Amino acid sequence: MAISVVMPALEMAQETGKLISWLKKEGDAVAKGEPLLEIETDKAVMEIESPADGVLAAVKAQPGADVPVGQTIAWIVRPGETPPTDEAQPASGRKTSAAVPSPAALSAATANQPVPDIRISPKARRLAAERGVDLGQVQGSGPGGEILASDIVAAAESKASAPATDKGSPISRLMAERTTQSWTTVPHFFVTRDVDAGALNDMRQRLDSEIETLRAVKITHTDLLVALVARVLSKHSRMNASWTAEGVRTNADVNIGVAMAVTDGVVAPVIHKADAAGLGEIAVQRRDLTERARTGKLRPQDIAGGTFTISNLGMFGVDSFTAIITPHQAAILAVGRIADRVVPVDGRPGIRPILTLTLSSDHRVVDGARAAEFLRDVTEAIGNPQKWLG
Numbered sequence: 001m002a003i004s005v006v007m008p009a010l011e012m013a014q015e016t017g018k019l020i021s022w023l024k025k026e027g028d029a030v031a032k033g034e035p036l037l038e039i040e041t042d043k044a045v046m047e048i049e050s051p052a053d054g055v056l057a058a059v060k061a062q063p064g065a066d067v068p069v070g071q072t073i074a075w076i077v078r079p080g081e082t083p084p085t086d087e088a089q090p091a092s093g094r095k096t097s098a099a100v101p102s103p104a105a106l107s108a109a110t111a112n113q114p115v116p117d118i119r120i121s122p123k124a125r126r127l128a129a130e131r132g133v134d135l136g137q138v139q140g141s142g143p144g145g146e147i148l149a150s151d152i153v154a155a156a157e158s159k160a161s162a163p164a165t166d167k168g169s170p171i172s173r174l175m176a177e178r179t180t181q182s183w184t185t186v187p188h189f190f191v192t193r194d195v196d197a198g199a200l201n202d203m204r205q206r207l208d209s210e211i212e213t214l215r216a217v218k219i220t221h222t223d224l225l226v227a228l229v230a231r232v233l234s235k236h237s238r239m240n241a242s243w244t245a246e247g248v249r250t251n252a253d254v255n256i257g258v259a260m261a262v263t264d265g266v267v268a269p270v271i272h273k274a275d276a277a278g279l280g281e282i283a284v285q286r287r288d289l290t291e292r293a294r295t296g297k298l299r300p301q302d303i304a305g306g307t308f309t310i311s312n313l314g315m316f317g318v319d320s321f322t323a324i325i326t327p328h329q330a331a332i333l334a335v336g337r338i339a340d341r342v343v344p345v346d347g348r349p350g351i352r353p354i355l356t357l358t359l360s361s362d363h364r365v366v367d368g369a370r371a372a373e374f375l376r377d378v379t380e381a382i383g384n385p386q387k388w389l390g
Contacts, residue, residue, distance in 0.1 A: 002083050003052040005036065005074040007067040008300070016066045019073065020045055026059045030076065037073075040174060046300050052076045058083040120147040131156040175265040179324045186243075187363040190322050191371045195379045197338045197355040200224060203385045207279070216280060221338070222258060222312050223283045224389075228381040229333060230254045230274035231388050233308055236374045240307050241330045243364045257306035257326060258286060260293045267293050268326060270306040279389065314338060320356035330365040333378070334358040355382070 007017045020038040024030050036050040050056075054076040061073040075083035118135050120128075124147050128135055133155045140147035200221065207219045233240045233254045241250045254275040257268035269289035271282055292298045308330070311323045314337035323334040336356040343352050357378065361371045381388045 001078075002057075002081060003054065003076040004072040005051060005056075005076060007039070007061075007069050007071050007073055008048060009069040016068050019061050019063055019065050019067060021063050022056075022059065023047070024050075024056050026056055026074075028056050029079075030054060030056055045174070045296075046298065046303070047296075048300070050076060054078055055081075057081075118147065119145060121149060123149045124152045127152040127156075133159070172265040178327055182324050182327050186325055186327075188325060188360050189363050189368065189371070190358055190360055191368070191375050192320065192356065192358045193375050193379055195355045195357060195382050196343075197353045197382060199385055200355070200382050201338065201353055203389075217283045217287055219279055219283050220286070221314065222310070222335075223279060223286055224385060225310055225312065225333075225335060225382075226256050226258065226271055226274055226282050226286070227277070227279055228385060228388055229308070229310060229378060230256050230271075230277075232374065232377045232381055234275040235377065236370070238366055238370050239331055239361075239374045241365050242307070242328050243330070243362055248365050251307040253305070253307065255305045255307045257303075257309035257329075258289070259309060259311035259323075259332075260290060262293050262296075267298065267303065268306060268309050269293055269298060269302045270304065272305060309333070310335060314355075320358055322358050323360050325360050325362055329362075331359055331361040331371070331374075334360065 007019075009017075018040040020040050022037050023035050024037075030036060030050040030053070032051065032053050033049045035047040036056070037048050038045050039048055040046075055078070057075045057077045059074045061067050061071075067073055077083050119140060119142070120135065121142070125135075127133070127149055128138075128147075131152065133152050135147065138147050138151050138155050139145075141151055142148045204219060204221060204224060210216075233256075237250045238248070240254055241248050243249075253273050255270050255272045256274040257270045259266055259268045269292070271277065271285050271289070274282060277285070289298070289302055292302060306326060306329065309323075309326045309332040311332060312335040313321060314335055316337075318336050319339065320336040321334050323332045325332050334357070336358075338353045338355045340351050341354045342349050343354065344350070345352060357375065359371055359375050
């Protein structure tokens with residue numbers, strides 16, 4: 001029996017999805033669970049798996065099309081089976097009664113159109129053909145507007161010297177759209193605090209020695225911060241909330257997005273229920289998500305449901321920065337590097353490892369006092385991680 005391939009809904013209130021590419025050609029054999037196509041969501045470009053074993057047939061949507069959620073875009077059939085013949089609606093989801101002219105009719109109509117009278121010298125016409133110059137874009141400088149050879153040379157040189165336009169990848173374009181939307185529609189405000197990271201360093205070093213003995217996955221500073229921030233978030237529900245048309249909506253789960261740089265942008269795969277996950281579990285998930293992000297193999301569930309994001313640029317030597325809030329979240333925590341600084345220690349100058357945290361918050365959801373209280377508790381957790389992690 002033929003199985004339909006439909007445009008999936010990966011986001012809340014999603015009405016359409018954009019088809020980026022087919023990973024299989026019509027007539028190719030596919031296996032259930034094998035990557036079949038790529039679609040664009042609000043967060044990333046995602047691979048969608050085949051719903052069944054069989055042969056890809058009757059592809060109804062092409063790359064670049066915006067397709068309504070739930071609409072059939074292809075069929076998976078058994079070898080030799082004929083797919084259903086019902087035609088899909090147009091990608092816009094609107095029915096149309098207009099007849100579509102045949103290619104022959106279009107050619108005939110085109111042939112009957114008057115051809116513009118372009119005055120051009122024979123040499124100029126030959127140069128235009130050689131250099132790929134569109135005569136319709138050339139202003140002639142000869143008598144009566146005749147296009148001369150010098151006009152073609154000038155047009156070709158202008159075309160060659162024009163700067164190339166980099167349209168970017170789907171991920172980079174999407175990132176540009178989403179950050180612009182957030183920055184222009186969300187009222188950001190920022191709270192910054194320096195934190196003594198000595199206890200955090202000590203805990204990581206101790207865990208490193210234990211991991212070498214156990215041959216377990218290595219714990220990073222990001223793993224520790226995910227675990228600590230998630231546990232603090234469980235006590236600050238307003239920081240783990242979203243702004244909606246109806247007002248503030250608190251989220252039942254604490255799902256931490258971890259911003260990661262990839263070749264052509266930034267993605268933020270999600271560690272779900274991080275407040276209840278152990279350090280080892282968080283480290284394993286983070287390593288797996290990092291590998292998927294770098295190889296372009298993130299799944300829909302890998303990026304869905306984030307309620308708070310951490311962006312750590314410390315490994316790049318950045319002292320501090322401000323980050324743009326991920327859409328539909330209340331805040332994002334920007335983490336700089338841990339660096340030795342001269343600070344007061346028991347009333348005297350001392351050298352301590354200092355970490356700078358900058359919290360960006362949505363003022364519709366969180367006020368300054370709530371943001372400051374949350375950052376105070378994060379600071380306390382970093383200063384005494386054993387207490388918070390057990």
